[in-house]
Amino acid sequence: MKYIKIKHLLIIVTLALLNSCSDDFIEEKKNYSSVTIGIYQEEFLATAYLDFLYYSMLPDDNRNMTGWSKAAVEHSDAGLFAKSTDEFGGRTILNREYTEISPENDHALQSLGKRLESSSSNSAWTRIRYCNLYLANVDNYTGLDEDFKNQVKGQFYFWRAWQYFELLRLYGGVPLILDPQPANVNDPDVQAPRSTSSEVIDQIVADLEMSQTLLENARPYTPEEAGRITAEAATALKGRVLLTWASPLFNRNDDISRWQRAYDANLNAYNVCVAAGKGLNPDWKNMWFEDNGMESVFSFGFNNLESNNTGNKNNDTERQSRSSDQGGNADISPTKNIVDAFPMADGTPYNPNGNLNEFYRNRDPRFYYTFAYNGCI
Structure with missing residues (x-):
């Protein structure tokens, strides 16, 4: 997302160095089992923790946004998903023909079965765990104003829903992990079975509805925070999720009630966005040169630095x-x-x-x- 504050990431590193003399702190990070409680009590630490989640959700190596899916980050094909649609052409591991379907082939995405490791790594399940840690603990501490806490929690609920939506589109039903678990791959209590697709859909929708409610009752963003998740983004994603659920990808029997549910959700999203000043930009020609314009509901921004005379921007x-x-x-x-x-x-x-x-x-x-x-x- 846009305007990620790198200085907050530096603060985290600095705090880690300041605490490096503590054996307990070192063991805490080594075990990847908990976080410093300051993130639940200090605004700048909570923001730094949240910023790192935004950073973890970014495409790797400024990858082409049209092919972005952090759930399939193991694969380097920049157009992996867009080339499987009518957006632009090309063959990928997902649309070529194979003589047999096998977990050893390239088309077998690895995210679903990737185990939680004893140290932090940027995978779908560690990003979900990152959300779970905060949501499970923040209400147990005091120090954050309620409107700020709503703002932060609303963004975590959105990102957990986003990550599960990516997994759902790739695999259907996946394990629903809603509480932080110990990083012990041999513990049978953390070896969760797959939930059904409908259970995952219901959880994604619940998270997005919670996100919308919290953000509607949260501290307003400053202009410098443009690009943060908003209530409009949460309700818009809910509409997209339910439209996917109603589509032939999941709705094999063409259940009309799913289409009605999707219609209602998208009509509500439309009304919420219009009330917030969003809508179709009549200036088609110049809309591409306007940051965070009236059509921008959920956007990703690159920098505008020119590395040489040809204008090769970081995009x-x-x-x-x-x-x-x-x-x-x-x-x-x-x-x-x-x-x-x-x-x-x-x-x-x-x-x-x-x-x-x-x-x-x-x-x-x-x-x-x-x-x-x-x-x-």
Whole structure:
């Protein structure tokens, strides 16, 4: 997310160094079994703890955002998921054909069965545990104002729901771990069975509803905190979750009640977002140059530093989309499906079987601000 405060991460490191003379502190971190209680009592430590979760959720090595899934972080293919849709073309480990399905093949994602290790590592289950630790303990301490505590807890509930949603889309039902567990892989009490998909959906929805309620009653964000999780983001994600649950991916018998539930959730999300000043930006041409604009509900920001004269910013999506003669990689090309989806200038549908040499003529004005083609300006 945007505006992650690196100084807070430095504070954590500094505190660790200051406490390094304590054998108990060293053993505490080695066992990965608890955290310093200051994160439940001091605002700047709570923020630092939360910032580290945001940092842990970021794409590895500034990876292309269109292929981002932290639940599948073991794989380096930047377009892993987007290339499996009609966004842009290409073959991945998920859409190629295999002679047999085997856990030894590349298509067998590793996150579901990854054990919690005795030391911290950035995996789906350690990120969930990171949320669980805070949510399970913060109300046992005093020191944080209620509006600030609501703000922090609301973000943790959102991120736990986000992580479980990623796992659900990859694996269906997964183990529901809602309390911090000891990092002992040989303890049968931490070897939880898989829950059903419906149980996971219900938990994700419950977390997002809790997130929305807490953030609606939380301390308002400052302008410097733009990009933090909001109540609008929580209700919008709930709509996306229930739409996925109603889709053929999970709804094999086309249960109409799931579609109704998804409709109600998305209508509510729409109303919440409109009330917060969100909506469609009428300025299609310039909306791409506006940070945190009216269409921004849940956004990820890269920096705007230019490393050389070609303007290679710290943003793989932008660089891979930019043409080679403008210093980019020109690696991302849209599929014909997404190009055909744009109508003609008069609003009528585009004829995908027409003259392909003239596909760009008389198209909706938004077409020309979205795609680059030979001869365009």
